[in-house]
Amino acid sequence: MSLDSKFEVIVVGGGAIGCTIAYYLRSEGFKVALVDKGPIGFEASWASAGIVGPGTFLGGNSWFKPATKMSKKLYDDLNQALHEETGQLVEYGGQGTLTLAFNAEEVDGIQQYVKKQKGDDVPTEILMGVEARQREPSLPENLLAAMLRPDGRFLDARNYTLTIAKAAEIKGVRMIQGWPVTEFLWEKSRIAGVKSGFSSLIADWVINAAGAWGGELDPKLVLPIFPDHGQIMALKGPVNGLRHTLCRWNQSGYITPRVDGRALVGATHEQIGFQKMITPMGLRVLSDITKRVLPELSDRKILDIWSGLRPATKDGLPVIGPDYRTTGGYLWATGHSSSGMMQAPATAKVIVDLVSNKKPRIPIEEVSVNRFIKV
Ligand SMILES: Cc1cc2nc3c(=O)[nH]c(=O)nc-3n(C[C@H](O)[C@H](O)[C@H](O)COP(=O)(O)OP(=O)(O)OC[C@H]3O[C@@H](n4cnc5c(N)ncnc54)[C@H](O)[C@@H]3O)c2cc1C
Structure with a gap:
């Protein structure tokens, strides 16, 4: 140079x-x-x-x-x-983030959370299971309620x-x-x-x-500043596609859509220095997240899996x-x-x-x- x-x-x-x-x-x-x-x-x-x-x-x-x-x-x-x-095209979109509640404890968790947020300028609301399914038809029948954050987006x-x-x-x-x-x-x-x-x-x-x-x-x-290793996978998404990023109350992990119909499931956190790898344990963590958040995706084809190093601080x-x-x-x-x-x-x-x-x-x-x- x-x-x-x-x-x-x-x-x-x-x-x-x-x-x-x-x-x-x-x-x-x-x-x-x-x-x-x-x-x-x-x-x-x-x-x-x-x-x-x-x-x-x-x-x-x-x-x-x-x-x-x-x-x-x-x-x-x-x-x-x-x-x-x-x-x-950047491929940016979505209609919000849904935090799902499948049992009474989780419903209580999201209700308490929204109560605490009252007056906050980040809009948040509780939806009954049936309302959440109207917004996101791929959600399972046994969903009791969901917390919606309409301003959430996904970005490729x-x-x-x-x-x-x-x-x-x-x-x-x-x-x-x-x-x-x-x-x-x-x-x-x-x-x-x-x-x-x-x-x-x-x-x-x-x-x-x-x-x-x-x-x-x-x-x-x-x-x-240290590397926080994250493994993440892409699945063939649900037939109707996904409109929201999904996660489950009080549990780590998420499923987030891509414009092309893929559903990304993430992610692990591992401190293994400056190396990147896909491990059986990582795959297991991602499979568990899939099962917890949107079980119907558990038998979908894994299209890709990769990892990266987050620039982490304490x-x-x-x-x-x-x-x-x-x-x-x-x-x-x-x-x-x-x-x-x-x-x-x-x-x-x-x-x-x-x-x-x-x-x-x-x-x-x-x-x-x-x-x-x-x-
Ligand atoms: C699996 C996973 C999922 C994530 N999901 C989300 C999410 O959903 N939402 C969200 O907000 N964030 C998410 N993150 C975190 C987010 O991706 C990072 O915080 C963000 O990408 C950091 O961007 P950056 O530009 O700081 O780092 P990087 O994208 O790592 O860029 C740093 C650049 O610096 C260069 N560089 C390093 N050393 C040198 C050098 N000596 N000389 C010259 N160049 C150098 C590197 O080559 C690199 O290109 C996720 C991260 C991972 C790994």
Whole structure:
């Protein structure tokens, strides 16, 4: 790589987070390069189930709910804009998320949950079994009730990442693939670019969106971000197709549709370092989820099975913003754990704010690096 030009921003990592950041930065006129160690869009964002929508599971946290709400709105717009800009379809849709209750205890669980959510700005409602089946005809007869979150959507995370990468490139982002960042370029205590072996690239800002690898890009900026391995499979979906993402009250796992009729069943969580594999135990976990959520799919053909590495943190929240071990030129944008697709557009908008020296549109105190390092 020759040092032919200086960039205003270098984004390290071409997953959903990095590509969305590069796209929005370029849309604001910044001169941007995105570098990836491999091909763009082939790590966690390739493996993802792509369930998006407003999420409340991290409760009163000042980042998570606003970020997932904002991202849902941004995805509604991006779906249209990316199609116009690239001619490609992201495959984004669905009519919400249904949390299923098959016994009295589960019905009580969803009722209590909705009661607690009263006054919350994420719409949630209880449906009787028969109403839920009207919305989603493939649900079984013995379903007693379901909790509906109408704003939930599914997104083909592979298509999304590749499409927004293409749109970013069309806008003028320089995409550099097969270029592993081995350390940052330091100018005293400021970050001034990135290095890959003996090559370097200079920029005013470096954004770390390197996913599960992000915590170890530079020996002076180490963070406890670790790979959380997830196995996931695609089944031939029900004859009538699925309109909602389905899960069962108080149990892990989900089934989420694809526009082409497949039903994705996910996912496992394993801490096995930086390796990817399909295991008999993983298959068993996924089969159990299928049986619990939509038993009629248990004898459907497995069309595909794969795995990926979520960029995980101990508290499940991302790391976004500056690092006080540097005096500038550097921002974190990784560690989104199990919900990086849900947070990608909002994360990117906040990075644009920070690069533009504006107040971030969502507070970032609770996703700051300070919770992991002493200031
Ligand atoms: C099975 C599974 C199911 C999931 N389901 C959902 C879901 O339903 N909803 C949801 O919101 N989230 C889900 N997630 C999580 C979500 O996919 C991730 O949080 C998200 O994809 C993270 O995006 P990223 O861009 O940070 O990471 P990645 O997509 O992993 O991208 C990081 C990029 O950085 C590059 N990189 C790494 N090191 C270097 C280096 N040294 N130099 C240059 N480039 C480098 C990598 O090659 C990679 O392309 C799921 C994840 C998995 C595995």
